[in-house]
Amino acid sequence: MGRREQNKAKKNAALLQAGLELFLEGGVERTSIEQIAAQAGVARGTFYLYYDTKEALFETLVDGFLDPLMQIFDRVEAGLDKAQGPGAALAVYQVMAAELAMLGLSQQKRVLLLFREMRGPSMDGLRARELALIERITELTRLAMDRGLVERGDPQLASLVILGGIERLYFEVLIGEIELGSPAELAAKAAVLLSRVLGVG
Amino acid sequence: MGRREQNKAKKNAALLQAGLELFLEGGVERTSIEQIAAQAGVARGTFYLYYDTKEALFETLVDGFLDPLMQIFDRVEAGLDKAQGPGAALAVYQVMAAELAMLGLSQQKRVLLLFREMRGPSMDGLRARELALIERITELTRLAMDRGLVERGDPQLASLVILGGIERLYFEVLIGEIELGSPAELAAKAAVLLSRVLGVG
Amino acid sequence: MGRREQNKAKKNAALLQAGLELFLEGGVERTSIEQIAAQAGVARGTFYLYYDTKEALFETLVDGFLDPLMQIFDRVEAGLDKAQGPGAALAVYQVMAAELAMLGLSQQKRVLLLFREMRGPSMDGLRARELALIERITELTRLAMDRGLVERGDPQLASLVILGGIERLYFEVLIGEIELGSPAELAAKAAVLLSRVLGVG
Amino acid sequence: MGRREQNKAKKNAALLQAGLELFLEGGVERTSIEQIAAQAGVARGTFYLYYDTKEALFETLVDGFLDPLMQIFDRVEAGLDKAQGPGAALAVYQVMAAELAMLGLSQQKRVLLLFREMRGPSMDGLRARELALIERITELTRLAMDRGLVERGDPQLASLVILGGIERLYFEVLIGEIELGSPAELAAKAAVLLSRVLGVG
DNA sequence: CATGAATGAGGTTTCATTCAT
DNA sequence: AATGAATGAAACCTCATTCAT
Known part of the structure; x- marks a missing residue:
């Protein structure tokens, strides 16, 4: 260069x-x-x-989080296609969880920015990406239900509830105004609660 | 007049x-x-x-939702104080749920406005009220755990997960871009999922 | 007021x-x-x-000249309709000349502004008004030819030549860089030259 | 090169x-x-x-028309000096007309640009050249009057009227919004009208 | 009480011009 | 010679706020 x-x-x-x-x-x-x-x-x-505009700068910033996020889900989808048996599928989900954690930790400020601005006005482009994200998560949940990894139910509803729960938790962690314990412990306890929504086991 | x-x-x-x-x-x-x-x-x-400012008008608008919301929790707290036995306590929670539903339905636009602007900047006053809200919900959850109505666990964590799930669901209902079925059915199914987080029964 | x-x-x-x-x-x-x-x-x-824009201000300024100008031609047209015999028609033209002179003298700066900006870019609205003006003058010339007041010929061509001549003369008078004698004398001499174009008499 | x-x-x-x-x-x-x-x-x-500036580029562009134009008049002046008898003088004028036509036809866009910008502000250099042009044309007219080629009169006034008429006609031809017939015919008819101003014959 | 004309700070955007590469 | 990144002055326009009527 x-x-x-x-x-x-x-x-x-x-x-x-x-x-x-x-x-x-x-x-x-x-x-x-x-x-x-x-x-x-x-x-x-x-x-x-x-x-061209500050909105373009903003988009570049959130794309730095959203693009890798989408890529993670792309890989999960491909992985589940190839996975044979519940064990292999579970492994894919575990890799996904790890990757999501890594991404979320490495891009904390961008994620916080996204949370802050996402529901604001004139964020139509963002909303479209959010809807795409919800669709993908729903699809993953549906697959897990079909394969018997979790209890059968409305995959969309469960996905929205889990997404909302994660959002709120992550938001409070990033803001840091509420005492929530060590990240590792928190993650473990949150995993238990959220897996209950899906009815794992 | x-x-x-x-x-x-x-x-x-x-x-x-x-x-x-x-x-x-x-x-x-x-x-x-x-x-x-x-x-x-x-x-x-x-x-x-x-x-004085448009922010003052905005605050009056969201207060029209937040004040009654807080009052509901005030009544719940008072009711639980007086309640004797698990049956009476449960009745208090059921009244609360009904009142919350009524409030949420009658103030849809103000709630949506609140969701839209809540995480924005210079909403410090709002954030304080949100924290107060979280504290109250957490307290209710703790009480429910103490009385054996739900499984013992971290009341704050459970409260945040449930709050996040409800927020996301309600937001999607208000926006109306996702097909979510009839409100009554949705509420019933959501209640099941959320009660799992608490481990009811 | x-x-x-x-x-x-x-x-x-x-x-x-x-x-x-x-x-x-x-x-x-x-x-x-x-x-x-x-x-x-x-x-x-x-x-x-x-x-709204400085162009709007500009338009208001030139309208202060163009509107009365058009009204003069409106009156001429109406007058010629009613005129019986060459004498009456000639009288109409003479009144017109007097009115034009009055208008031109009372609005000198606006006329100069018009001359300066008329051929510039993004003056589409003005150009349309200019074309309308040319059409009207041509029509008057045609009428004069039909009634035998002036020699028969191409009315449009004659109108354009006369318009151009008047424009240039008026422009130089307003600018004042060329010594052109007293306005009255100038007008008289110019009238002679221009009437030759039409072939009066 | x-x-x-x-x-x-x-x-x-x-x-x-x-x-x-x-x-x-x-x-x-x-x-x-x-x-x-x-x-x-x-x-x-x-x-x-x-x-150095875009104005310099503009000047170069219009000089590409104005310089040859001035040279034509230089040659006319020289030619008239040498011309003996009305016949020779007339021939000089005819050559001039042909050269002007050639120049005007070959540089149409530059002429249109000149017309468009000429009366604008900060075109002081251009205005000076225009005044020089007017002086030369007036001189030619005066010479023609002195030699009895045209009727005696105010040479400046006649020159301005003719210049204005030609400008307006040429401008309309270049713009092309008005139907004016074939250039050759137009030129012939215009010559008749303009020569009447001078009183030829 | 209610009005809406006036203000001027503060934002966005464009562009001639310079200069290191 | 040629490039195009960088600059900052200067234009446009909006808007919260004040105040005379």
């Missing part, structure tokens, strides 16, 4: 970092492009060389 | 209604006071005779 | 005057709304209470 | 062509240097290697 490209990459990273922090502090709506540029250490006009 | 007061009440109601609709359409931030005044059929200056 | 309306009218007049002067000095394109507001002695935002 | 110079010439031509088209489409003011460079297929910075 030439000196020029390196510099561009550095500026882009600075803009993303500045956007992430400011969006979390004051929300996308209340953050001005001027603020982002200043925090990133570039001129106002420079912002527009990288992103 | 005199003519004057009647007129004031009518204008106030018009402002609340206009704010509710516009906030839901475009979000609080993107809605201008001019828009609200116009939709309510009053002059811009008149808005300030009723509310 | 109440105090408020009087004030509004005064501000509007100030904006029109400021716009006229600044547009003439630097052209519509190069004049900023801020300049206009400052020259008119109002705040930037106030401009937008009166006009 | 070496490779280097050939390349430079090609780029210069591309810039001129791009400027001509874009200036006609959107006006000089609304056209950005970036647009010109892009259309010419060069980088933004490269523009500045050829022209």
